C-alpha cells in the first residue's frame with residue numbers, strides 16, 4: 001500500500017492505495033465523489049474525466065499514486081461557491097445537453113477544459129474536442145450547442161434537432 005495526498009475540489013485528502021488503484025476508484029470509493037462516472041473498461045467513454053492540475057484527464061487512465069500532490073477537480077467542484085450551477089452546467093440545462101445524464105459529468109469537465117484553452121471554439125472545434133467523450137442519448141447536437149452557448153456565442157444559427 002502507498003500513502004497518497006492530494007487536493008480535491010479545494011480540500012486536502014489522503015488515503016492508502018494499492019499500486020494498481022486508479023484515480024477514479026480513489027475518488028469514487030475512497031472519497032465518495034461518485035459524480036465521476038465509469039462508463040467503460042477501455043478508456044474510451046470519457047465519463048470519468050476530471051481535471052488534474054488544470055488538465056482534463058480520464059481518471060480511469062491514471063493511477064491514484066500518480067496524482068499524489070496534485071490539484072484535482074471533479075464535477076462536485078464545478079458549481080459556484082453559492083451552490084448555483086456554473087455557466088457550463090447551466091448551459092447544459094438550458095439547451096437540453098443531457099438526457100440520462102451518465103456522460104454529463106465527463107462532458108462538463110471536458111467542456112470546461114476546452115473553454116479554458118479556447119474560449120470561443122467553433123462548432124467544429126467543439127465536436128473535435130469531444131471525440132473522447134461518448135454520449136449514447138443525445139446525438140451530441142445539444143451538447144455542442146450548450147458548450148457554445150456557455151462560451152457566450154450566439155447559438156441561434158445552430159438549428160434545433
Ligand code: FES
Pocket residue numbers: 037038039040041042043044045046047048049058059060061
Ligand atoms: Fe474512463 Fe470510460 S470510464 S474512459
Ligand code: FES
Pocket residue numbers: 097098099100101102103104134135136137138
Ligand atoms: Fe445519456 Fe449522454 S445523456 S449518455
